[in-house]
Amino acid sequence: MSFGFEWDFGSIVAALSVAIPMLAFVWEFVVVRRKRLGYRVQMDTLATDTAHAPNADVLARMHEDGRPLTEPSFVLLRVENAGLTEIVEGDYLTPQNDWTGIRVTFRDRRVVGLAVTELSQPELRDFFIAQVDGVTTEAEGFGISEEDGAGVIRLPKVKLNTGAHYKVLAVLERSSGNPGDRFSKPVFRADVAGRSNRWVRWVSRLKLARTESHTFASRPALVGIALLTTAVLVQSSIALFWRQSPPPLDCVGGTLRLHGSTAFAPAVSEAAGKYAELCGGKGAAVPLGPGTFRGSTEGVNALERAGEGAGISGGAGLGDHIAFTDGRAIGDHPRLLARPIAYSLFTLVVNEDAGVQNLSLQQVRDIYAEKITNWSEVGGASVPVNLVNRHRGSGTRTALEERVLSSEGGPRTEVPEATVGDCSALGRDEPGGCEVGDTETLLREVADVPGALGHSEASGAATADDVVQVRIDGIPATLSGVEDGRYPYWQIEFAYTYGEPPADSIAAAFLRYLTDQGGKDVLREFGDRPCSETRFPLLCEPA
Template sequence: MSEQAEQWIAILSLAFPVAAFLWEFAVVGRKRLGYRVQMDTLAADAADKPYADVLGDMRHDGHQLKDPSFVLLRIENAGSTKIVSEDYLADPADPYGIKVTFRDRRVAAVVLTDPSNNALRDFFFEEVTEGDSVRTVAKPGFRRNNNAVDRTGTIRLPKVTLPRGAEYKVLVVLERWPADTGTDPFPDPVVQGTDGQERWYDPLIRLLRLKATRTESHVFASRPAWWVIWILIAAVAVQANFTLFVREDKRPPLDCVKGTLYLHGSTAFAPAVRAAAQDYLARCDGADVHIPLADDTFKGSTDGVTDLDKAGKEAGIPVGEGLRDHLAFTDGLASDGHPRLIPRPVALSVFTLVVNKDAGVENLKLDQIRDVFAGRVKNWSDIGGNDVPVHLVNRDPGSGTRSTLVTKVLAGKEPPQFTETDCAALDPKRYGRCEVTSTDTMLNTTASTPGAVGYSEATAVAGHRAADGLVKVTIDGRQPTAEGVGTTNYPYWQTEFAYTYGEAPAGSVAAAFLNFLTQQSGRDILRDHGHGLCSEVQNSGECRPA
């Protein structure tokens, strides 16, 4: 389901209840005359009941009623406002407000019963003085009539003023037409407002004014309102199904800017940045955003800032303006010599030493690590490990992971130069040193070379294909984790910086992605890759663990 379809579902889900409310309360619900046929039974249906013969022997006008039947009709104000005489669909001069037709039956008698208040009786009866006596008679609006031609009996009810919730009942006694020899069941009564004379605007009046409505079938809402309610329920169900089972639970970035963004820099920070870039592209699908992610996109921190500097100069960006489409990430601050580059702290990365399992070590003291990387320890047995030669695998000098090792662990002293340019040429029986160009190669080489020791970003080890051959080394018993950095002062960590050439212009693809990475959903991806967030530390400018 497309986002546009979801929007339409949301619009309709809002429109339908509004329409239902207006229909129910502003149109038909404001003035609704309800009726209920609470009883419609033949006297014969009660033949086995006590005193039933009294019903069967009922007489009228000197003759016994034929197939007598009884109808109890309830008339009620089912709307939200008072019903007055002018609301009835009848000519103003007509005293009748409601007409009830009984097909195939004639009316023998009609009785008013159970009005909700006695004042309603005054609409049905009046007192007439005849000589010295006073008697009560039915008003002109309360009448019964029988038509032998179309074989119908009718009763007419007056235009009763009904306050909200008011009601009354009429009991009608009927019989089958004398000439009718059939035994078929009687049709249901037909209740309607009297129409009066026809006028061109009467259809509109019938819609907006009073209409007799059967209420026993929908005591909660009218039939149109029920249709609206079911449509609303269906819309909500479709939208909920789409949200829970179809669409991934992801909010789109606040800004998806058209353009191509080029990324450079740290191989250690690359997995997190790659994942964030892929997520950003998925969220910005259709916005014409591109982020090339080749195998050699990330070449190291030093190469990253060099490439960024070169791109800015080639684009001829004036001083005071910024490059729109390039970002470089570094482990720690870049070296001097790039005056146009502006750093922004993004996250905290934790690094770890890794050794081949054959080395037989899991924990090293800080002095022991410095001796190993200075070349003073050439066999692991010298520091309590197995009798296996040390093979020192370093990153190239442009690596941020290496520079962090030098500054944070080795007290600023660079490891000695390699003894072999190709790590595959190391002699398994002799001490040796080599260099590699990426974190992935570092881990593969260390895992496949007996006695090898290297280093990488901590979370890169667990999910790596060579992890089974590696051991992450603790330093003085301190774990290489974000918690270890914060609580035990684990030393091998660094701030990851994002560099721009000048200040990335507002509305540029570089600024949009950097905002996504530091202020929006990209932060969750950084957390998933084991990085602390600079935006959450006490001093985000320094970005140091608490």
């Protein structure tokens, strides 16, 4: 069994969502916390700030040798081993003969006194006091001093097991600056070194880790958490707001040439664009342009020419050309194979000047039989009827003749021949007719020619300006109207190939996409019903 995987934006975000917390964990708990000396300034407040409670003002009246302290303040420090390994005296990065491991400097203040207030282990007491000639005194490296006018607390090189800590309470007073000015934050000076090897020598250069009371992780860990949060938000946004059609199950590369129906062209073009986008990584391309779709009959002819030019023989098929037709192709085409794709809606469209929005089926037949030549005869304006038709062989025209103009069981009624070669020659004085080559041109001419009546694919007509879609017997062009038998103007859309295209060809892959995969959603968007959703897909008849 083999597994395939293709990278896309969502996959990259998902991978980062996994990698970031893993890297953050390794950094925080394996690298950074291997040897980590941390501190917290748990309190730094003026004694005068406490004078809001009864009798608390005694704290502001502290003395030293009978002298009142100037703006006395309290500081509580916590020093801890926040890493995974013990810290010993040799880990402190100070000279060997310097017994002080940590220096805490207070600008504009003098340290008056201090005491160790909490020890996680009683044995830590011996790092702070010593017995000299039977007298208890401060151990070497522990005490207070001044540097450049700033008070300094010196803390000894205390050996700390993992999780061990101690606290120091100090009393300070202002030594410089203006009364009432805010004091600067204490500055810690300390480094620790850890064991290293030739692969991770840089670990030994880790500095003192600041872990103030409001901080729960190191800065790199916070950055990692922020990146993780961003990745999760991006991935969630993609899932919620960037929903794409599912990719084809079997993308195939190559260049696909399309031909045929101008009415079905908008839906097929949209589906082809999505297929090319989804399968672009496999080199799929479907070039589209103004000359791609020239009508059902011309599309079939173009497909036959392509097959003959490729020298296809025997039972082989052409794998890079497809022609789409409204209904079955006219004439004999022994090398072509037809596949029903969907059934589409068509509609009659009329110029606004005609003054009609609804015609009975019999009125439509009488108009195309030239029995009705003025719109006033059907309750409209006194404007002659001018027919704007598609060329003979157009699937839209054929569907009109077969499903609307011909009575059931009777002979097929055909659209009358054109009376002028240019639609602009039609006028307001007498009825006439012209022919055009594509749906877009037909809609434009119907909008421009007074009293014009034409036929079009429904979704295209819905977006056209200055034309009115005509209801037939009061029924609009809807799929439900087709499926319950009330609306007559519809047709099956067929895809023609030259022989059976190879299964691994782009033509076969696109047909699978169009009928069984994401292409079905595109067809629905354009008001077409995919044949795969009908009761008998190979017949593609409404239920």
